[in-house]
Amino acid sequence: MGLKYLILMIAFATVEINLTESRQNDKRRWKSDKSPYSHYVNICDIQDRVSKVHCYCESIKIKTATKADCWVFNGGIAEDDPFWSNFYSQPKIERLTFNVRADGGLTFIPAKVIVRLDHLQFLNIQYANIYSIPSFAFTNSTTLREITLPKNKIVKLEKMAFAHLIMLVNVSLVENQITEIAKDVFYFLPNLQRLYLAKNTIEVLHDGCFKHLNNLIKLDLYNNLLTVVVRENFQGLSNLITLDMRNNKLNMIGDLAFAELWSLQELYLDGNEIKFISERGFGGLTQLKKLSLADNKLGMLDDGVFDDIQKLNVLDLRNNNLETLKQETLRSVIDNMKTNYALISLDGNKLTCDCRLAWLHKLRDETRSKRIKGSLARLNCIMDNKLKTNMINIKVQQKTEVPNKINNLQITQKHDRNYEEIDDLDDYDDTLQDQETDLDASKIEYRRKLLEIPKDMLPCPSKLISEASYSPPTQDEVKYYKTSGSESHISLDRILILCILFKLL
Numbered sequence: 330m331g332l333k334y335l336i337l338m339i340a341f342a343t344v345e346i347n348l349t350e351s352r353q354n355d356k357r358r359w360k361s362d363k364s365p366y367s368h369y370v371n372i373c374d375i376q377d378r379v380s381k382v383h384c385y386c387e388s389i390k391i392k393t394a395t396k397a398d399c400w401v402f403n404g405g406i407a408e409d410d411p412f413w414s415n416f417y418s419q420p421k422i423e424r425l426t427f428n429v430r431a432d433g434g435l436t437f438i439p440a441k442v443i444v445r446l447d448h449l450q451f452l453n454i455q456y457a458n459i460y461s462i463p464s465f466a467f468t469n470s471t472t473l474r475e476i477t478l479p480k481n482k483i484v485k486l487e488k489m490a491f492a493h494l495i496m497l498v499n500v501s502l503v504e505n506q507i508t509e510i511a512k513d514v515f516y517f518l519p520n521l522q523r524l525y526l527a528k529n530t531i532e533v534l535h536d537g538c539f540k541h542l543n544n545l546i547k548l549d550l551y552n553n554l555l556t557v558v559v560r561e562n563f564q565g566l567s568n569l570i571t572l573d574m575r576n577n578k579l580n581m582i583g584d585l586a587f588a589e590l591w592s593l594q595e596l597y598l599d600g601n602e603i604k605f606i607s608e609r610g611f612g613g614l615t616q617l618k619k620l621s622l623a624d625n626k627l628g629m630l631d632d633g634v635f636d637d638i639q640k641l642n643v644l645d646l647r648n649n650n651l652e653t654l655k656q657e658t659l660r661s662v663i664d665n666m667k668t669n670y671a672l673i674s675l676d677g678n679k680l681t682c683d684c685r686l687a688w689l690h691k692l693r694d695e696t697r698s699k700r701i702k703g704s705l706a707r708l709n710c711i712m713d714n715k716l717k718t719n720m721i722n723i724k725v726q727q728k729t730e731v732p733n734k735i736n737n738l739q740i741t742q743k744h745d746r747n748y749e750e751i752d753d754l755d756d757y758d759d760t761l762q763d764q765e766t767d768l769d770a771s772k773i774e775y776r777r778k779l780l781e782i783p784k785d786m787l788p789c790p791s792k793l794i795s796e797a798s799y800s801p802p803t804q805d806e807v808k809y810y811k812t813s814g815s816e817s818h819i820s821l822d823r824i825l826i827l828c829i830l831f832k833l834l
Contacts, residue, residue, distance in 0.1 A: 371418045373397065381406040381433070386419065394419045395448075398426045401457075405434025413441040422446050426453040434458060438466040443473075450474045450496075454481060461485035469493040477501040484508065492516040501525040503549075509533040516541050527551035527573070534558070540565030551597075552576040563589040575621075576600040581607075588613030595619040599645070602626055612637045619643040623674070626650055632657040642668055648677035656688040663692070671698040675708055682710040682782055684789040693780060709776040713788070 370377075373386035373394050381403045386394035397419065406412060416422070425446065429435045435457040443449060449472055459481045467473060474496050483505035491500060497518050507529040515521070521542055531553040539545065545566055555577040563569070569590050579601040586607075587593065594616055603625040611617065617638040627649040635641060635658065642665040646654070654675060656663065666673055680686060693705045 369418045370415045372399075372415045373419055379403060380412070381410070382412060386422075391418055392420060395421055396424045397422050398428070400428050400430060400433075401435050402430035402433035404432065405429075405436075408437050408439075408441070413439065413445075416442050416445050420446060421448050423448050424451040424453075425449060427455070427457070429454075429456040429458075436460065438462065440466060440468050443470055444468045446472075448472060451477075453477045455479050457481040459483050461487055462490040463487050464489040465492055466490055467494055471495055473497055475499040477503075478505070480504045482506055486510065486514045488513045489516050490514050491518060494518055495520065497521050499523045499525075502529070504528040506530055509535065510538040511535050512537050513541070514538065518542060519544065521545055523547045523549075525549040526553070528553075530554050532556070534562040536561035537564045539563065542566060543568060545569055547571045547573075549573045550577065554578055556580065557583075558586050559583065560585050560588050563587065566590055568592050571595045571597075573597045574601070579603055581605045582610035583607050584609045585612045586610055590614065592616055597621045598625070599623040600625075604628065606630065606634055608633045609637065610634065614638045615640070617641055621645040622649070623647040624649075628652070630654065630658050632660070635659060636661045638662065639665075641665060642671040644672070645674045646678065647674045651675070651678040652681050653683070653685040654680070655685050666692060666698070666701060667696040669697050670700070671696065672700040672704065674704050676704070680708070680710040680779070681790075682712045682777060682779065682787060684784075684787045686710060686779055687784040687787050689779060690784040705780055706778070708779045710779045710782075712775045712777050712782075714775075 371389065371391055372382075372384045374389040375383055382399055382401055384397045384399040386397045388394045425442070427435060427439070435454070436459055438454070438459065443452065449470065452467075452473060452475070455478070459478070460483065462478075462483060462485070464487050467476065469492070471494075473494055475498060476491070476494075477499075479501060480503075483502060484507060486502075486507060488511065491497070491514065493516070495517075498520055500515075500521065500523070503525050504527075507526065508531060510526070510531060510533070512535050515524070515538075518541065522544060524539075524542065524545060524547070527549045528551065531550065532555065534555065536559075539548070539562075543565055546568060548566065548569060548571070551573045552575070555574065556579060558574070558579065566589060570592060572587070572590065572593060572595070575597050576599070579598065580603060582598075582603060582605070584607045587596065591613065593614055596611075596614070596617060596619070599621050600623070603622065604627065606627070608631045611620070611634065614637060618640050620638065620641055620643070623645045624647070627646070628651065630651070632655065635644075639661045641662045644659075644662075644666075659666070659673075665671055689705055689708070693702055696702065
């Protein structure tokens with residue numbers, strides 16, 4: 330009897346357990362039906378050929394992919410399309426790219442995707458048709474570290490377009506159609522270090538447009554349409570190290586234009602139309618080490634233009650219209666040019682072979698920089714007819730002194746070098762004449778490597794000679810002539826007339 334009772338108790342217990350498990354399974358199934366994950370499609374394994382978006386991932390298993398390369402086509406996709414919810418299938422994505430095909434369309438930043446991906450660090454969208462970036466387009470993401478949006482036809486950046494992205498380090502908007510940078514576009518981005526705005530059509534930088542980017546170290550404005558820069562454009566960029574403004578339309582640099590950039594070490598201004606730099610144009614750039622001004626239209630440089638940038642050791646002035654570069658112009662940085670890795674480049678200018686360039690001989694001898702030695706060795710200058718004639722006369726004189734036994738095997742190596750230099754002068758008409766083919770002889774330019782001309786042969790311009798030779802009479806001399814007789818008065822008159830005439834000459 331007791332055994333039967335025990336069997337019945339076990340049977341009832343088994344039925345109760347089964348009923349309980351059944352109820353729990355039903356509850357789980359109900360919860361699953363209510364879950365937002367219940368109807369998604371795995372974006373890494375889309376089988377529908379007519380889908381407007383296809384993504385390729387390193388793993389197609391649900392909730393495992395960390396990288397997704399997505400293509401948008403078949404007419405594009407709307408901002409409210411239900412498809413965006415499918416990104417719930419891969420919540421661990423860290424790197425996400427959208428490539429838009431010609432037959433596709435993407436006219437917006439897919440915020441509904443960004444907000445669903447709690448691990449997203451890198452977002453790249455390219456070849457879309459995004460006219461503008463709206464405010465808070467990136468949903469205040471706390472994980473995004475890099476945003477790259479090249480070739481998307483972006484024209485306008487709304488206020489707060491990039492805002493409250495506390496982990497953001499890099500932003501690239503290269504090759505769009507942005508026309509201006511307004512205030513507060515970039516707001517509260519405490520870790521942003523690099524901002525790339527190259528190859529747009531930016532004409533205006535509004536005052537203070539970068540003032541919230543205190544930790545930016547690189548700003549790239551290459552190939553835009555900027556015609557002027559002023560100090561207020563760069564407010565807030567106290568930690569900027571590199572500024573690239575190559576290939577814009579700048580025509581001058583005014584006083585203290587970069588004075589807000591206290592930490593700047595590299596400034597690139599190549600390929601503009603700069604004709605004038607104010608004496609304090611680089612004022613405030615106390616940390617600047619590299620300055621590139623190649624391919625501009627500079628005709629002269631003021632003596633004090635580099636006085637505020639005393640750490641400068643790389644200066645590129647190639648392909649300008651400089652007729653000379655006086656030592657006084659580089660007086661504050663001349664010692665820097667003698668260090669191992671210094672560089673000064675002057676190729677492609679219209680330098681005149683005269684005594685104002687004689688200091689480059691000394692620099693060549695004193696510098697430890699192989700780069701400077703090589704650059705100066707290649708440097709050409711333009712000789713006037715008088716210098717050309719003097720050089721040829723020296724050549725002729727030296728040739729007459731050459732022994733008849735010039736081919737003697739015992740001739741020294743030093744003499745060999747001298748003869749080679751002499752023979753080079755035979756080719757003046759071929760090697761020294763510039764590409765100018767004008768028949769007017771006064772316009773023909775004869776070029777010679779500067780360092781091949783002995784510095785004591787470099788002539789001084791008549792203006793320099795007259796200034797050095799003439800000095801006005803002292804007060805004692807004037808008193809003497811006034812107290813002297815008529816002959817003294819005549820002598821004074823003659824002296825003054827001669828001095829004036831000599832100065833005019």
